[in-house]
Amino acid sequence: MSKEEKKILFVASEANPYAGTGGLGDVIGSLPKSIAAADPQADVRVVIPLYGTIKEEYRKQMTKVDEFYVGLSWRNQYCGVYMLKNQGVTFYFLDNEYYFKRNVLYGNYDDGERYAYFCKAAMEMTARQNFIPDILHANDWQAALSVIYLKYKYHFPGTKAIYTIHNIEYQGMYGLEILGDVFDLGPEAQADVTYNGCINLTKGAMVCADKITTVSQRYSEEIRMEYFASGLHYAVRDCSYKLCGIVNGIDYAEYDPKKNKDIPANYSKTNMKNKQLCKLEVQRLFGLPESPHPPLVAMISRLASHKGFDLVRYVMEDLLQRDLQFVLLGTGEAELEQFFDNMSKKYPQKCRVMLAYNKAIAKTIYAGADIFLMPSKSEPCGLAQMMACRYGTVPVVREVGGLYDTIHAFNPETGTGNGVTFKSYDAYDMLNAVDRALGLYENQRNWKKITYNAMDSDFSWQRSAQSYLELYNSIL
Incomplete structure (x- = not known):
């Protein structure tokens, strides 16, 4: 101007x-x-x-x-x-x-x-x-x-x-x-x-x-x-x-892993060692076995079908057969709340839900999770995927709306990209994307690079x- x-x-x-x-x-x-x-x-x-x-x-x-x-x-x-x-x-x-x-x-x-x-x-x-x-x-x-x-x-x-x-x-x-x-x-x-x-x-x-x-x-x-x-x-x-x-x-001062007092330990994109302490705290909060290895997959959202929960629901049993832990924070449609509560009771060592919303707990999850799942049917912009990146938590998203503009598929050959993506609104395409993220997690070099890229993204x-x-x- x-x-x-x-x-x-x-x-x-x-x-x-x-x-x-x-x-x-x-x-x-x-x-x-x-x-x-x-x-x-x-x-x-x-x-x-x-x-x-x-x-x-x-x-x-x-x-x-x-x-x-x-x-x-x-x-x-x-x-x-x-x-x-x-x-x-x-x-x-x-x-x-x-x-x-x-x-x-x-x-x-x-x-x-x-x-x-x-x-x-x-x-x-x-x-x-x-x-x-x-x-x-x-x-x-x-x-x-x-x-x-x-x-x-x-x-x-x-x-x-x-x-x-x-x-x-x-x-x-x-x-x-x-x-x-x-x-x-x-x-x-x-x-x-x-x-x-x-x-x-x-x-x-x-x-x-x-x-x-x-x-x-x-x-x-x-x-x-x-x-x-x-x-x-x-x-x-x-x-x-x-x-x-x-x-x-997003507000970079409010969502800052180097300085936030809402998370158990602070860390940066060049030194992510303390992120493991945040992961242990999430496991404690949700009553999951405390271990650094199983990748922790998180969702923080209003429970509504257009947020992709119908996809998650369709393959939830398959998802929980993977070597992972799953946590969910949010409230919404009664039918979805009941479903995830039942899953939590059926798989208490792998799946836990908190049917509430608490901003401090949300920040702890962003900081402690390894993978953030956001399979929206539509998403005008979306802020959660940006917050996840800010904390070095790798987003798995559908290529729609603001998710398409902000999250780009990681390429192991070039080392570019800040997340894992899928195109079709299909439960098994989503599950395949989660599997790709799990594969990256098992490769220390790739995982270090994608988490660095996520934290290095400019969403200011x-x-x-x-x-x-x-x-x-x-x-x-």
């Missing part, structure tokens, strides 16, 4: 550490800070709702900077604006207890109205704060209306809009009868937001945005196909001329931030 100051506003429904349910919160908690660090001339700001779940320790850091009323069709709703600064980024929190003082972020009957209010309030707030952005960067369907409102209501001079799709399964679909009553849009906007006979906020934001991004290059190509697009492929194809993909990153937010800055500059 040029040296003159650029104003960048991220609009999103969550941002860690304040509020988050998954990958979106990680992105909005990290990417704006990395952009601010990469371009000191950029004025980077983020706006999210002030949820009732935000902890008091963060509320104490906030300052109230404004209050006003937001018109949304026939409604006139209060909005308080709170602000704090964190690592060069200004975070705004929009307060309305009627909409946001709830126990969960999503899944309410009135989510459409809640996020229509949020988007309208965000646009009003930025105008009142005298911060007309050069770049309005909206994320997922909850923020989609900010892009649509920019076109139809606010017309900020010079503002360009970017819309990022983090997961195309979630589109914000509603009946056309609430176009005006809930979303405060007139008939002139109907064509832009209509898809398959209903309101589709993701489609509307795609049409109205200057650029569309996804969270990996491969995913930007996949969602043009019906198989991956959750029905939105025709709209994606129509907008493909302004679509690109930029891979997410700095790289992603530079790509976004180049994208911003291309449309200004």
